[in-house]
Amino acid sequence: MEKKTNILKKFVGNQLFIPLVALLLLIIFNLINDPSFFVITILKTKEGFPVLSGSLISIIDFGSELAILAIGMTIVTAATGGQDISVGAVIAISGSTMLRVLCGTNPQPDKLLAPIFVAFLVGALAAMLCGAFNGLLVAQFKIQPMVATLILYTAGRSIAAWINENRLPIIGEPSFGYIGNFLPGVPIPTPVFIAIACMIIIALVQKFTNLKLFTQAVGINEESSRLNGINPKFMKFMSFVILGLFVSVAALIKVTRISTITYSVIAKDIEMDAILAVALGGNKLSGGKYNIWASILGAYVIQFLTTTLYKLQVRSDALPAYKAVVVILLVIISAPAVRDKFAQITKKIKAKKAVNGGV
Numbered sequence: 001m002e003k004k005t006n007i008l009k010k011f012v013g014n015q016l017f018i019p020l021v022a023l024l025l026l027i028i029f030n031l032i033n034d035p036s037f038f039v040i041t042i043l044k045t046k047e048g049f050p051v052l053s054g055s056l057i058s059i060i061d062f063g064s065e066l067a068i069l070a071i072g073m074t075i076v077t078a079a080t081g082g083q084d085i086s087v088g089a090v091i092a093i094s095g096s097t098m099l100r101v102l103c104g105t106n107p108q109p110d111k112l113l114a115p116i117f118v119a120f121l122v123g124a125l126a127a128m129l130c131g132a133f134n135g136l137l138v139a140q141f142k143i144q145p146m147v148a149t150l151i152l153y154t155a156g157r158s159i160a161a162w163i164n165e166n167r168l169p170i171i172g173e174p175s176f177g178y179i180g181n182f183l184p185g186v187p188i189p190t191p192v193f194i195a196i197a198c199m200i201i202i203a204l205v206q207k208f209t210n211l212k213l214f215t216q217a218v219g220i221n222e223e224s225s226r227l228n229g230i231n232p233k234f235m236k237f238m239s240f241v242i243l244g245l246f247v248s249v250a251a252l253i254k255v256t257r258i259s260t261i262t263y264s265v266i267a268k269d270i271e272m273d274a275i276l277a278v279a280l281g282g283n284k285l286s287g288g289k290y291n292i293w294a295s296i297l298g299a300y301v302i303q304f305l306t307t308t309l310y311k312l313q314v315r316s317d318a319l320p321a322y323k324a325v326v327v328i329l330l331v332i333i334s335a336p337a338v339r340d341k342f343a344q345i346t347k348k349i350k351a352k353k354a355v356n357g358g359v
Helices: 002-013 017-033 055-080 087-103 116-139 150-163 174-178 190-208 211-220 222-227 232-258 270-280 292-311 316-334 336-358
Strands: 041-044 050-053
Touching: 017 270, 017 292, 055 087, 055 190, 055 211, 055 232, 055 270, 055 292, 087 116, 087 150, 087 232, 087 270, 116 150, 116 232, 174 232, 190 211, 190 232, 190 292, 211 222, 211 232, 222 232, 270 292, 270 316, 292 316
Parallel strands: none
Antiparallel strands: 041 050
C-alpha cells in the first residue's frame, strides 16, 4: 500500500502531471460531446495528392508552430523570470522580411527573386535582431521583460507593413506553399516535421552544451551564477536571440500557409498561447528550472483547447476570454501561498493518520 502511495505521489509531483490531466479532460469531454472530433478522413489536394484531415490533424498541425514558439519562450522565462509579449509582432516582421526578399518591389512576381532558404535566413536574422533589441533592454538596462518587449509589441506590425510598403505580396510559386501545408505525396502536414526537427535540435543543444545549466542558474540566482563564472547579462541576452530564431521558424510556417501576409492579423494573440503553454507545462513564470518537453506538451494541449472551442462554435474574438480563465487557474495553483496551504493540509492529514495509526 505504501509503495502504491509513493508511486502515485511521484506521478502527481511530476511536472508533466498537469498538462497530461488537462489533455485527458479534453479528450473525455470531446468523446462525450462529439465523438466525430476524433475521426480522421483522407482528402485530396488540388494536385490530387491524398492528405489526412480532421480535428486531430489540425491540432498537431497548428500546435506545431505553437510548440516551436514555446521552446524559445521557455528559455526566456527561465533566464529572465519574465515573458516576451512581442513574438506575434516579430513573426509579422520576420515574415514580411522573407516576402520582401522573395518579391522585391513587385508584390506579385512571376518568379521568386531568391531561393526560399535565403529568404528564411534573412527573416531569421531580422527576428534575431528583434530578439537582440529586447535582450539588450532586459540584460543591460534591467528593464522588466514584459515592459521591454511592449515596444515591439506596439510597433512591430507597423514595421512589418513598412518593410513591404504597406502592400500585400502574394507568392504564386507552389513550392512555397508546401512548407506551411503538405509536401507532395506526404499526407501529414509539413509543420509537424519542422516542429520535430526543432525539438531534436534543442534536445541536442541541451545535451552537448551548458545552455540549460547556465540558463537555470541565472534564473534561480543571478548573483550566485555570476560568482560561479557565468555571465548573467549574456545569458539573458542570448535567451531572447534564441527565441528570435524560433520565432522566425514560426513566421516561415505562417506566411507559407497562405503564401502572403496580413500584418494586423498574422499570429494575433499567439504570445498569450505561448506563455500559457509554458505555464501549463508546470514551469515557473518567475524563472529558474524548466522542462522544455512539458512546455511542448502544454502547447499541444492549448491547441487542443482552441480546436475544441472552435468545434463548439465559439467566436474567435471570444477565445482569449476562455484561455484567460485557464491562465487565472494556473497562476492561482502555482502561487506560493496556495502551494504552502496545500503543503500544510497534507502535513495535517499525514499527522492525523500517524496518530490514528498509533492508536
